Amino acid sequence: MKKRIRELEDLLTRYNREYYELDEPSVPDSEYDRLFRELQALEQQHPELASPHSPTQKVGSKPLDKFEPVKHEVPMLSLDNAFSEDEFEAFSQRVQQRLDSSATIVYCCEPKLDGLAVSILYEQGQLVRAATRGDGYTGENITENVKTIRNVPLKLADGAPQKLEVRGEVFMPTAAFDALNERARQQDGKVFANPRNAAAGSLRQLDSRVTAKRPLHFYAYSLGLIDADAEQQLPASHYQRLQQLKQWGLPVSDEVKQANSVTACEAFFDDILARREQLKYEIDGIVYKVDSIALQQDLGFVARAPRWAIARKFPAQEQLTTITGVDFQV
Ligand code: NAD
Secondary structure: OOHHHHHHEEEEEEEHHHHHOOOOOOOOHHHHHHHHHHHHHHHHHOOHOOOOOOHHOOOOOOOOOOOEEEOOOOOOOOOOEEHHHHHHHHEEEEHHHOOOOOOOOOEEEEEOOOEEEEEEEEOOOOOEEEEOOOOOOOEEEEEHOOOOOOOOOOOOOOOOOOEEEEEEEEEHHHHHHHHOOOOHHOHHHOOOHHHHHHHHHHHHHHHHHHHHHOOOOEEEEEEEEOHHHHHOOOOHHHHHHHHHHHOOOOOOOOOOOOEOOHHHHHHHHHHHHHHHHHHOOOOEEEEEOOOHHHHHHHOEOOOOOOOEEEEOOOOOEEEEEOOOOOOOOO
16 A cells, blocks of 8 residues: 555656646646545545655645746645536535535636646736746746736736736637647647647746747636735625726636536536537636635635635546657547
8 A cells, every 4th residue: 555655656746747847748637637536545544654745735846946936925726626516516515514504605616727827916006026836835937928928917907906916827729729739840849738738838938039929818817915905995705806807907717607506506517518619728627616705714725725616627638649659548
């Protein structure tokens, strides 16, 4: 048992490095998720064998030295996953039990964009800094690169807080990704495994002129640091806060909706899954967040993820071409 646990730790550490540091995964996400779950289950069964440095306790990977480090005052965490309706229902029951409440919980339902998380800091309405998530505590300074993304405002509308950190996903729309890879094939350049890796590779460039040529897009999905006075003025609902971000000029996906029952959450999942192919960008699931900020605070966090949110993954659909030319079809 101990041997398998260490084996899984080593494998997942290697895959994390390939995925987060090199932007070159060698296995599909579904395979990674399967091994991650196996390790989680073994650690639960044998807590005495679990290492505090296990990949199940960590977010992302350490930032690359070639970028200036940025400390996240509010950590940028990951999300727990649910792979079935039953697992989502179990999550919602845990929420209800932890809050010791039988009241209806409203959820904010959001597409889970398949790109990479960034933090963008505005001071006096001006974009002053942008960073990757890194290991959740320290990210990489990519300010000049983020400034080249066309739908990221350099200046917010009047009325925005003096200090506002916005978090969201940078991704590459599917058509743009196909065109980029087609050009690369014709010119013997680097072909990216999928839009997520193309977005990550394009954003983590030392020369922002390279990033500027890449068709990246951004959607905001949460707030990080914000000045205390402004925080008091914000709506008490996560969904309403996203609408407020829109008014300050930040792009937010139009697909984001509130749902006031588990059934409504599941209907949202089915609807987006049915339209997955028609969306202009890749998503790998739905993120459900307890909508009330007060309840989010009551629920808090565990090691690497909030207790008030979960990502329900879509069935795997990926096709990954590795540098060795092996195709994975899942
Ligand atoms: P995650 O992708 O499961 O969930 C957290 C991330 O979701 C956030 O950091 C954010 O970037 C993103 N996100 C997208 N839309 C969001 C929204 N609306 N609200 C909040 N967050 C949103 O977690 P992770 O820690 O980034 O990555 C783990 C996953 O990455 C694994 O489950 C696996 O699928 C993949 N992975 C694959 C490999 C590999 O080798 N193939 C290696 C490491 C990780």
